[in-house]
Amino acid sequence: MSQSRSIQKLLDEFERLPGIGPKSAQRIVYYLLNTSSIDASRLADAIVEVKEQVHFCPVCFNYATEELCPICADAERDQTMICVVSEPRDIGAIERTGEFRGLYHVLGGAISPIDGISPDDLTITDLLKRLTDTDITELILATNPNVEGETTAVYLARLIKPLGIRVTRLASGLPVGGDLEFADEVTLGRAIESRREL
């Protein structure tokens, strides 16, 4: 082995990250070897800090470091609308469009019989409780425009429309079969703008 053990170990750790192959890992590791110890330990500290501080918001199941996530804690957000998403990362995608000023609810996945994910595995009971306890007038279903996301949206629409709450779905315009996380701001913004009644 031509590589020192601790360098090899760091290479291995970076290669385990998504989207990082052997060449990218090598580039990053040599960058870190050349950079100051302060810069490198800032990265290490940030990793540790995130794992120590981040938990799920008890209201919407977004990631949070305070008791509530920054969105639930923000009294200026529209308290009458909830946008339902599969994963916390989808919130970032919608926030970047600037088209939505309401609250969120993270399901923690989507209904998928193949993967053995049933409605009970999602935070649907918590969502229903929120709808009972607060004055929500509209629910936007922003699950991914793929089979699992559509199934989840239809399931939730059937469950919640009888409660007299307006239930909408992101407009088509999103590339079908794709991933909400990777949509561009304009397309996703338009999809929020022209959301349709279910």
Added chain:
Amino acid sequence: MSQSRSIQKLLDEFERLPGIGPKSAQRIVYYLLNTSSIDASRLADAIVEVKEQVHFCPVCFNYATEELCPICADAERDQTMICVVSEPRDIGAIERTGEFRGLYHVLGGAISPIDGISPDDLTITDLLKRLTDTDITELILATNPNVEGETTAVYLARLIKPLGIRVTRLASGLPVGGDLEFADEVTLGRAIESRREL
């Protein structure tokens, strides 16, 4: 801000790494949020460990964690040949070809008047001392096949050939203007095999 501060901080830290854009950083951070704390802190620890333990080998200026780097410490390597490279990462590229079993010398760059790098900024004095103190019979110049690398190779050849040591250069066959680090094994292996006298 929709993102918790510690998540944003980690995103920023990853975006500063080479080859990592905003989307890649996000993918990695959400991966780390979903992974176990043990896995995440293994990455953090590996970063800290590398910065604490790694220094330059006093003989060849490769990265080392012990007193000598793994190659200088290996008595089974051919002690009569030195392959001269610009950067420690180039050693990895050559080792992967399996064509070279000698020692290395890392210059720490290449002669580049534009960037203000002169021969005095490289480890050339240390190389000359090694050639005097030991029984080296051949020096392979494996600097990059670009302007700076060629300049450095010509400079070293003129300096060292008078000492009666065989001085060779990696064969052309490497894509000119490219980076040695990114050459594929076969091409780089062939270049070592058919190295030419200078």
